Amino acid sequence: MSRTSAILFLLAGALALAIYGRLHVGGPLPPGSEMIFEFRAQRGAAAAIVGICLGVSGVLLQCLFRNPLAAPDVLGMSSGAGLSVMLWQLGAYHAGMGIAQSSVDIGIALPGAIGALMLTYLLAQRRGTVEPVSLILTGVIIGVVAAAASSLVQQFLPDRGVAAARLLLGSINEELRWRGIILAGVLALGGLAFTVWRGRWLDAASLSDDEARSLGVALTRLRLEMFLLAGVLTSVAFSLAGPVAFVGLVCPHLVRMTIGPRHGPLVVGSACLSGVMVVGADCLVRLIDLGSGRLPLSVMTALMGGPLLIWMLRVNAARIRTIG
Numbered sequence: 066m067s068r069t070s071a072i073l074f075l076l077a078g079a080l081a082l083a084i085y086g087r088l089h090v091g092g093p094l095p096p097g098s099e100m101i102f103e104f105r106a107q108r109g110a111a112a113a114i115v116g117i118c119l120g121v122s123g124v125l126l127q128c129l130f131r132n133p134l135a136a137p138d139v140l141g142m143s144s145g146a147g148l149s150v151m152l153w154q155l156g157a158y159h160a161g162m163g164i165a166q167s168s169v170d171i172g173i174a175l176p177g178a179i180g181a182l183m184l185t186y187l188l189a190q191r192r193g194t195v196e197p198v199s200l201i202l203t204g205v206i207i208g209v210v211a212a213a214a215s216s217l218v219q220q221f222l223p224d225r226g227v228a229a230a231r232l233l234l235g236s237i238n239e240e241l242r243w244r245g246i247i248l249a250g251v252l253a254l255g256g257l258a259f260t261v262w263r264g265r266w267l268d269a270a271s272l273s274d275d276e277a278r279s280l281g282v283a284l285t286r287l288r289l290e291m292f293l294l295a296g297v298l299t300s301v302a303f304s305l306a307g308p309v310a311f312v313g314l315v316c317p318h319l320v321r322m323t324i325g326p327r328h329g330p331l332v333v334g335s336a337c338l339s340g341v342m343v344v345g346a347d348c349l350v351r352l353i354d355l356g357s358g359r360l361p362l363s364v365m366t367a368l369m370g371g372p373l374l375i376w377m378l379r380v381n382a383a384r385i386r387t388i389g
Contacts, residue, residue: 069324076320076337080116083344084109090351107241111305112347112362113340114246115237116312117253118302120339121260122295123313124332128267129288130201133321137299137313139201140292141181141208146303147233148211149177151218158222171249171304178300181207182292194285235307235363237347249301256298257336263287264329271326310363311370312339318377342369 087109088102122137130139138144153173185207189200215233260267269282277284302309320334346365353360 069327069330072324073330073334073337076334076341080113080337080340080344083341083348084113087112087344087348090348107243107246108237108347109344110246110250111237111241112344114249114253115302115306115309116316116338116340116343117257117336118249118298119309119313119343120316120335120337121253121257121332122298122302123317123339124328124335125260125267125291125295126313127317128271128328129291131271132201133318134314135201136311137295137302138208138308140185140204140296141206141211142178142296142299143303143308144208144211144215145177145179145181146174146300147177147308148215148218149174149180150233151215151222152177155218155221171245171252171301174304175297175300177211178296178303179293181211182296186289186292233307234361235309235366236350236359236361237306238304241305246305249305252297252301256294257332259294260291260332261329263290264327264332267291267328268326271328306343306362308363309343310367311374312342312366315370315373315377316342319373322377322380342366345369 088105090105091101119137123135126135126137126139127133150173185200185204188207189196189203191199266282266287269277269280270284270287272280274284316339317331317335320331320338324330324334343362343366346362346369349365350359350362
């Protein structure tokens with residue numbers, strides 16, 4: 066067994082162990098507690114799917130932008146999904162349906178994420194081509210505008226959208242059912258498989274545009290495919306847990322430092338490690354009770370990912386000084 070295969074095997078085992086641990090957070094269950102066990106299983110599965118989606122999205126964006134610090138929300142997808150949710154809440158309120166506290170359908174978040182993605186892609190085009198730097202800058206602008214628009218929509222909701230804003234805090238959806246989890250899992254694993262299949266094209270896309278085209282890679286087509294896939298996966302993650310910070314930024318870079326830049330193994334390792342991070346963070350959320358309520362999942366992932374990111378930056382800076 067090669068070193069890369071061994072590392073991937075360990076990461077997959079770590080993800081399985083994390084899910085197993087999530088089933089037992091809170092202590093052993095007495096007989097007749099099947100509903101509590103099912104609730105834990107649903108949260109564990111949802112957390113793993115969120116991690117897989119964000120990990121794959123992070124690999125795609127970091128490759129196509131040729132920037133290891135690119136994140137899934139760099140194209141404004143998370144902000145667009147949040148705007149879509151706020152608009153849906155406003156429409157539901159005026160239709161007499163009330164305000165949902167924690168339920169977000171995949172179909173609710175998807176239009177905003179894809180809409181922000183397509184708007185970013187169209188505005189960043191110059192003479193039929195898309196420059197990675199222009200795309201990043203356009204995505205940041207679209208994200209800021211979408212976030213501001215979400216705040217504006219909240220003002221038209223009861224209590225200025227305090228109840229609806231809970232959907233945007235970054236926590237595993239409390240109203241998840243197996244049907245939605247299975248659908249999200251199919252989309253996540255399908256996106257993972259498609260990315261692995263495109264692994265060689267992604268390897269070539271990491272080079273300059275001229276070198277990639279000389280190897281027969283259709284860059285415009287590949288970028289469009291990967292942008293759309295990243296948008297779908299980000300919206301799936303958002304529908305399950307809202308915005309979750311740092312996972313898509315940190316985990317792909319950690320795996321890249323360990324097994325190298327080849328995108329076939331990289332995307333699998335990133336999906337597994339991201340799943341471990343999100344499931345582990347959800348375990349900590351359940352274990353830490355501050356008395357005033359549970360911490361949002363996004364707060365926990367930020368507390369975990371922030372120090373890791375600082376450490377990675379220091380390690381990379383040391384390597385640059387050594388090479389120089």
